Amino acid sequence: DHYIVCGYGRVGQRLTEDLEHAGRDYVVIDQSDEEIEQLQDEGRLYVQGNAEDEDTLNKAGIDRAFGVILALPDDSSNVFVTLTAREMNPNVFILARTVDHRNRSKLLHAGADKVIAPSEVGADRMAQVILRPNVDQFLERVLRAGALSLQIDEVEVLPGAPLAGQTLAESNFRQQYDAIVIGMIDQSEGNMMRFNPNPTSRIQEGDILIVLGDPEMIRTLRDQGCTPAT
Amino acid sequence: DHYIVCGYGRVGQRLTEDLEHAGRDYVVIDQSDEEIEQLQDEGRLYVQGNAEDEDTLNKAGIDRAFGVILALPDDSSNVFVTLTAREMNPNVFILARTVDHRNRSKLLHAGADKVIAPSEVGADRMAQVILRPNVDQFLERVLRAGALSLQIDEVEVLPGAPLAGQTLAESNFRQQYDAIVIGMIDQSEGNMMRFNPNPTSRIQEGDILIVLGDPEMIRTLRDQGCTPAT
Numbered sequence A, B: 001d002h003y004i005v006c007g008y009g010r011v012g013q014r015l016t017e018d019l020e021h022a023g024r025d026y027v028v029i030d031q032s033d034e035e036i037e038q039l040q041d042e043g044r045l046y047v048q049g050n051a052e053d054e055d056t057l058n059k060a061g062i063d064r065a066f067g068v069i070l071a072l073p074d075d076s077s078n079v080f081v082t083l084t085a086r087e088m089n090p091n092v093f094i095l096a097r098t099v100d101h102r103n104r105s106k107l108l109h110a111g112a113d114k115v116i117a118p119s120e121v122g123a124d125r126m127a128q129v130i131l132r133p134n135v136d137q138f139l140e141r142v143l144r145a146g147a148l149s150l151q152i153d154e155v156e157v158l159p160g161a162p163l164a165g166q167t168l169a170e171s172n173f174r175q176q177y178d179a180i181v182i183g184m185i186d187q188s189e190g191n192m193m194r195f196n197p198n199p200t201s202r203i204q205e206g207d208i209l210i211v212l213g214d215p216e217m218i219r220t221l222r223d224q225g226c227t228p229a230t
């Protein structure tokens, strides 16, 4: 249940830092001596080689990996590795970066589960700075890895959790956890998303709660039978 | 009070669409015949020319512009235009895209108010897909321009607004607007941000409320004396 990060350029490096910070297991694939030296200095797990080779993906444990993250410098490599990884492990989650947003459909057809185009994400972020500057600042603070005062996060309601079966009002959520539920996802209903659920909404086993609250509260929720949704 | 978009590449085009959608005034600067033809086809305001020339910025109305958005293909041009625009209008808001995140400090020193590096924003977004997939989907839906069911947005409490002076509980916010206040920004206290404010928090004139609710509700809030914070 580890992640394989292909490509240790700008995007790969920043992403790996975030995985490290969150305590996730990962291994990085890169072929350049320079990047490998940096990975050694940083004490990170790596495989030196070309991610397009099945051998390299095997060494990185593709058969038991939870996800493959593609941040190779050109889209043709990302497409090729997507096809290979999908063949080698039908269940692995494949997330790909695309340099040119017009290659999105090629990556999806090759088997990627999700494609991110930094140019699009960057443009949307710039629009947000212009159109909703305060929302932008708010989200910047609550989404930061290691946010101190407040975070938006997700918790899954496990079978037998004390919360299961209660309405939001009955759970006394706000007083109990100093947090609010801004979304509820019903996994038994094809991941139906209820936004801004009202106090009479009932928390069910298997639901995923999107909460805004103290990072400490998330630990409390886990102790009470919710675990982080992964 | 318009925006000047410099560069009509991938980022500039997407950004311009968002401005158009939000009903903001803008003019695009680009020098290539191909992009100008596209701008004509789309019926958008433009100035053909090099954004590095003061003449071009003058034609685009730099003296009375609210903001300059820099999405030129190389960072040296973005730095140069930042310096020029800052000289020509000390109060204009300058938002710059940087290709290489290591040029961030150069752009800030040149006078940019905010710098966005798509590679960083893209990496953070990829990390969010891995670490908090449900939060990612939730935000994707509520931040989309033209979100139908729910939006995160910001409203300013104008002098004389009925809401001013009431606590959140007194305002009956949730019942009144089918929305929740997830943040309050006190502009009179150096933009102090209160996260997840509790029911006894008092709404003051000049506060900016970060709300999660129906887009229709935002219109209602405006009618009652709140305006969109700009």
Ligand SMILES: [Ca+2]
Binding pocket: A186, A187, A188, A189, A204, A205, A206
């Ligand atoms: Ca259910």
Ligand SMILES: [Ca+2]
Binding pocket: B186, B187, B188, B189, B204, B205, B206
């Ligand atoms: Ca105040």
